[in-house]
Amino acid sequence: MTQLSEAPADLQKRLDRAFNPRTVAVVGDKRAMGYLWLNCMKTFEGKVYSVQVDPNEIPGIEAMRIPNYKNLVEVPDDIDYVVCAVPRPIAPRIIGDCIEKKVGGVALFTSGFAETETEDGIAVQEQITQMARDAGLLLIGPNCMGIYNRRLGVRHSTDQPAGDSGNVGFISQSGTHCINFSLVGALRGVKCSKTVSFGNAVILDAPDYIEYLANDAETEVIAMYVEGTKDGHRFFDVLRGTARRKPVVVWKGGVTAAGSRAVYSHTASLATAPAIWDAAMRQAGVVQAESLDETIDAVNALTYCKPGTGPRMGLIAMTGGQSVVITDAFERAGLQVPLLTAASYEKLSSFFNIIGGSYRNPLDAGGTIGMGFAPGNLQKLLDILEEDENVDAIAMEVGASFIARRLRENPAMLDQMVQTLASHKERSGKPFLAIAHPGHVEDVMADIRARLIARGIAAFGSFQAGAQALRRAIDYWRSRQDLN
Amino acid sequence: MSVAEVIDNARSQGRTILTEVESKQVLHDAGIPVAIAVLTHDAKAAAKAAEEMGFPAVLKVVSPDVAHKSDVGGVRLGLESKGDVERAFDEIVAAVKAAQPAARIEGVAVQKMAPAGTEVIIGMSKDPQFGPVMMFGLGGVFVEVLKDVAFRIVPLEPKDAGEMVREIKGFAVLEGVRGQKPADLAALESLIIQVSKFIEAHPEVEELDLNPVLAYPDGVLAVDARIVVS
Numbered sequence: 001m002t003q004l005s006e007a008p009a010d011l012q013k014r015l016d017r018a019f020n021p022r023t024v025a026v027v028g029d030k031r032a033m034g035y036l037w038l039n040c041m042k043t044f045e046g047k048v049y050s051v052q053v054d055p056n057e058i059p060g061i062e063a064m065r066i067p068n069y070k071n072l073v074e075v076p077d078d079i080d081y082v083v084c085a086v087p088r089p090i091a092p093r094i095i096g097d098c099i100e101k102k103v104g105g106v107a108l109f110t111s112g113f114a115e116t117e118t119e120d121g122i123a124v125q126e127q128i129t130q131m132a133r134d135a136g137l138l139l140i141g142p143n144c145m146g147i148y149n150r151r152l153g154v155r156h157s158t159d160q161p162a163g164d165s166g167n168v169g170f171i172s173q174s175g176t177h178c179i180n181f182s183l184v185g186a187l188r189g190v191k192c193s194k195t196v197s198f199g200n201a202v203i204l205d206a207p208d209y210i211e212y213l214a215n216d217a218e219t220e221v222i223a224m225y226v227e228g229t230k231d232g233h234r235f236f237d238v239l240r241g242t243a244r245r246k247p248v249v250v251w252k253g254g255v256t257a258a259g260s261r262a263v264y265s266h267t268a269s270l271a272t273a274p275a276i277w278d279a280a281m282r283q284a285g286v287v288q289a290e291s292l293d294e295t296i297d298a299v300n301a302l303t304y305c306k307p308g309t310g311p312r313m314g315l316i317a318m319t320g321g322q323s324v325v326i327t328d329a330f331e332r333a334g335l336q337v338p339l340l341t342a343a344s345y346e347k348l349s350s351f352f353n354i355i356g357g358s359y360r361n362p363l364d365a366g367g368t369i370g371m372g373f374a375p376g377n378l379q380k381l382l383d384i385l386e387e388d389e390n391v392d393a394i395a396m397e398v399g400a401s402f403i404a405r406r407l408r409e410n411p412a413m414l415d416q417m418v419q420t421l422a423s424h425k426e427r428s429g430k431p432f433l434a435i436a437h438p439g440h441v442e443d444v445m446a447d448i449r450a451r452l453i454a455r456g457i458a459a460f461g462s463f464q465a466g467a468q469a470l471r472r473a474i475d476y477w478r479s480r481q482d483l484n
Numbered sequence: 485m486s487v488a489e490v491i492d493n494a495r496s497q498g499r500t501i502l503t504e505v506e507s508k509q510v511l512h513d514a515g516i517p518v519a520i521a522v523l524t525h526d527a528k529a530a531a532k533a534a535e536e537m538g539f540p541a542v543l544k545v546v547s548p549d550v551a552h553k554s555d556v557g558g559v560r561l562g563l564e565s566k567g568d569v570e571r572a573f574d575e576i577v578a579a580v581k582a583a584q585p586a587a588r589i590e591g592v593a594v595q596k597m598a599p600a601g602t603e604v605i606i607g608m609s610k611d612p613q614f615g616p617v618m619m620f621g622l623g624g625v626f627v628e629v630l631k632d633v634a635f636r637i638v639p640l641e642p643k644d645a646g647e648m649v650r651e652i653k654g655f656a657v658l659e660g661v662r663g664q665k666p667a668d669l670a671a672l673e674s675l676i677i678q679v680s681k682f683i684e685a686h687p688e689v690e691e692l693d694l695n696p697v698l699a700y701p702d703g704v705l706a707v708d709a710r711i712v713v714s
Contacts, residue, residue: 232613236637276611279635283644482643 008211014138015204015212018105019147019194021080021154025072025103027051027094028086031060036158037083037109038066043153043162049075072097080104081154083146088112088124091142095128098137105138107146113200115143129202137203144199145175148182150192151218159183166191168299169213171206172225173199174253177292181223185296189304189453193218205230207238214242223249223289223299232280239284244483247302247476248286251295252277285479287472297460297469302476304458305431309478310392311335311471314385317397318366320356326397326435327362329463333471335393337361344388351377361391371403373413375420382424393431393474395466396421398459399448401439408444414451422455431473433458435466487513487686491713500690500713503546505593507709511694514682517675518694518706521593527573531566533594539564540597543572545580549587556583562597569594598707601698602658602667606676606706608638608683608692616683620676622654623696630654640680645673658699667699675704690714 023046026037038061041048050061050068061068069075072082072094082103084094091110098106113125125142132139140146145156153162157179168190172178178197185192194216196209206229213219222242229235242248255274281288287302289295313330315337317323327337340348340361348359353367363385369378385394398417399407407414425432434457436448449459460466485493487510494502502510505523512518522537523546524530534541545558553559557579560572573592580587603623611617614637621633634651636644649655649672660666675697683689691712698705 229613232611233615233637236614273611275633276614276617276635279617280614280637282647283636283640 011208012212012215014104015208018081018138018140019149019196019212019216020152021104021149022046023049023077023080024154025049025051025075025079025082027072027082027084028090029061030054030057030085033085035060035064037085038064039158040155040160041153042158043155045152046080047077049077049079051075072103073101075101078102081147082106083109083156085109088121091124092127092131095131095137095139099131099135103137105140105147107140107144108142108199109145110141111143111199113142115200125200125202132203139203140196141199142202144173145178145197148178148192148195150182150194156197157183160192161186164191165218166193167218167220168303169193169216169219169222170195170224171209171213171222172197173201173206173227174225175199177225177251177253180292181225181295184292185299188296188300188449189459190296190299193220201230205235207231207234210235210238210242210248214238214245219246221247221249221299221302223251223295225251225253225295227253236280236284239281239286243285243476244480247473248284249289249295249298249302249472250281250286251289251291252281255290285476285483287476289472293465294468297465298472300453300458300460301431301433301466301469301473304453304456305393305433305470305473306425306429307477308393308431308474309481311474312338312390312392314340314388314391314394315362315396316365316369316381316385316394317362318364318371318400320358320364322397322400323358323362323364326395326463330395330467330470333464333467335467335471335474338390340384340388341390344384344390347380347384351380366400371400372398372417375416378417378420379424382420382428386424386428386430391430393433393470394428395433395435395463395470397463398434398436398452399445401437401441401445404439404441404444407448408441411447414448418451418455418457421452421457425455425457431458431470433460433466433470435460435463437462485509491688494713499548501548502711502713503548503590503593504544504709505546507711508706510711511682511706511709514678514685516678516682516706517671517704518709519595519598521595523591524573524594525591527570530573530592530594531569534563534569534596535566537594537596541569542595542597543569543576544593544595545576546590546593547580547587548590550580550584556580556587595707598698598705599700601700601705602664603696604658604672604699605633606679606694606697608679608689610690611637616689618648618676618680618683620648621652622657626652626654626657636680638680639684640677642673642677645676645680648676649673665701668702668704671702671704672697672699675706688713 029035029037050066051072053070113121151165170181175197182192213222287298317326352359357364357367385391436445438445452459490506505521508518522533541563543560563569605621607619616638618636621627626632632653634648658667693710694706
């Protein structure tokens with residue numbers, strides 16, 4: 001719902017200013033919040049200004065060596081981005097100041113508007129909406145956390161990484177999910193380019209932000225958490241157009257009846273029937289996810305696996321038991337585990353250790369590849385699966401929790417395996433993913449996954465997670481291919 | 485009459501539901517394959533219409549007050565001659581009057597009876613967020629009991645029609661089971677696209693039902709149609 005009366009290209013330019021600010025003003029930060037916003041901006045490369053009138057708050061701000069002004073209009077600089085954290089009754093005045101100051105954009109952290117379903121809340125929301133609309137002010141929110149730009153260090157959580165660039169954009173009505181995506185994602189290899197939490201979306205709504213990220217060169221994959229949208233048809237059109245250019249992952253909240261009731265009191269959005277939502281997303285060619293974990297996993301499969309459209313898996317597991325359940329997991333995700341070619345079997349028979357192992361596909365290969373630590377044979381297996389024309393994609397169980405003590409004592413053991421997998425990925429044209437289960441040694445297995453991700457290898461915590469993420473990525477690339 | 489005229493005419497009579505005859509007329513004018521029906525007001529006219537369209541004929545009561553025509557004796561199938569049609573006309577009027585004395589009877593619609601084919605349903609209703617949404621499913625229990633349907637947002641692209649048809653669990657029925665020839669999927673997909681275009685061109689259409697559409701090995705035909713306008 002673009003209320004700004006301007007061409008999309010102009011909106012893009014104005015969003016670009018707010019998303020890539022050179023100056024930021026924080027209005028109304030407080031000691032009681034631990035000066036959250038000013039602390040978030042400590043990583044910001046540009047200039048930060050504070051606006052605060054309360055004499056009890058000013059010394060704390062000045063102690064942070066941040067210049068404070070009593071009025072936004074007095075700040076002796078153009079302001080590209082404002083975070084406003086004042087109480088609701090003050091919000092209209094600050095919006096007025098933003099208009100007068102001609103700021104690039106303002107994120108209104110202040111809440112207590114239409115989402116409260118109270119007369120007062122609705123009235124003040126209407127007031128600030130009208131003000132922003134009349135003046136063409138780029139208002140984000142209210143009831144939101146605003147922008148995170150990793151490269152420039154504009155943050156909305158003090159735990160967010162900063163200073164280097166990322167390639168995944170995220171938009172969310174909910175501030176919590178926006179922050180969690182960036183934080184949990186960072187732990188698992190997702191590097192955010194730009195994210196925005198936009199709350200009640202009174203001026204700019206999801207489609208505006210999606211279009212912005214679709215045109216943003218830094219952003220290669222777009223993910224989002226949505227609970228509903230005011231103009232579903234535009235949302236659908238923008239998703240369909242964007243998914244033809246970049247992978248889009250949509251995590252919908254409030255799918256169940258009780259969930260949709262919670263949506264209304266959260267962001268005052270209307271609910272649609274689940275079957276119709278599902279059809280719309282399929283038709284738009286986006287990937288659907290049902291949780292933060294699924295969203296992160298799908299993003300990783302889209303980011304780190306080579307784009308592939310074939311469903312036939314070559315599977316490598318370390319033990320007999322795992323080779324059975326890895327097969328179930330991939331078949332259940334709608335992928336296939338075919339027999340290999342005669343040529344592959346001939347090669348495998350020449351060296352595969354069949355004592356406690358087997359190689360029909362899945363390959364029960366723990367003995368053959370020394371649980372992954374006999375790089376020569378691991379390399380051979382990967383080459384055979386790479387060349388096998390019955391195999392479209394490869395998944396491998398990495399390590400095993402029962403040898404974790406050896407891994408902990410001698411982490412160098414892992415280096416060679418990671419190197420073997422990384423060089424395989426470089427040569428290979430097929431999607432490849434690794435799975436390292438937490439087992440009873442979560443830290444060791446998490447370390448393995450982190451090392452793999454650091455080398456650009458998609459790594460997951462369970463067979464199901466890996467299988468479903470790969471299935472989602474394959475569906476996405478196939479739907480792109482069907483358009484040609 | 486153009487679509488707008490048909491709709492204006494219905495509205496002037498205080499109706500938002502187009503009759504079967506009206507619905508089919510506007511769809512036919514849009515190039516959508518429907519079994520066209522002619523509204524007749526007496527037995528002789530019905531017999532003449534049936535003769536022109538060819539036997540066997542089907543007669544259905546046209547009344548804004550009758551929701552389920554066959555429940556009140558308002559439908560007769562497989563009429564092979566002018567005499568059959570004349571008798572059936574009078575019997576339908578009598579049966580409807582007996583079952584529902586207050587019902588206004590505008591006349592009886594005459595159409596050529598279509599040969600048997602695989603029954604499918606194509607519908608459209610409006611979603612509060614996404615606007616017009618099309619629905620596709622197999623006729624009878626597949627839709628009513630098993631809810632085996634596929635949805636797509638209007639406007640559909642050709643690939644959407646293809647995916648929609650293949651998405652339903654009962655798709656195998658259309659591919660031909662128990663020795664039946666496969667249905668003409670290309671014709672079915674093109675019908676879906678035609679309906680999507682019709683809906684796009686007529687935003688005043690609130691609901692649309694083609695139920696059933698008969699899918700043949702060569703071609704498709706909507707034998708009943710219902711349009712609701714705003």
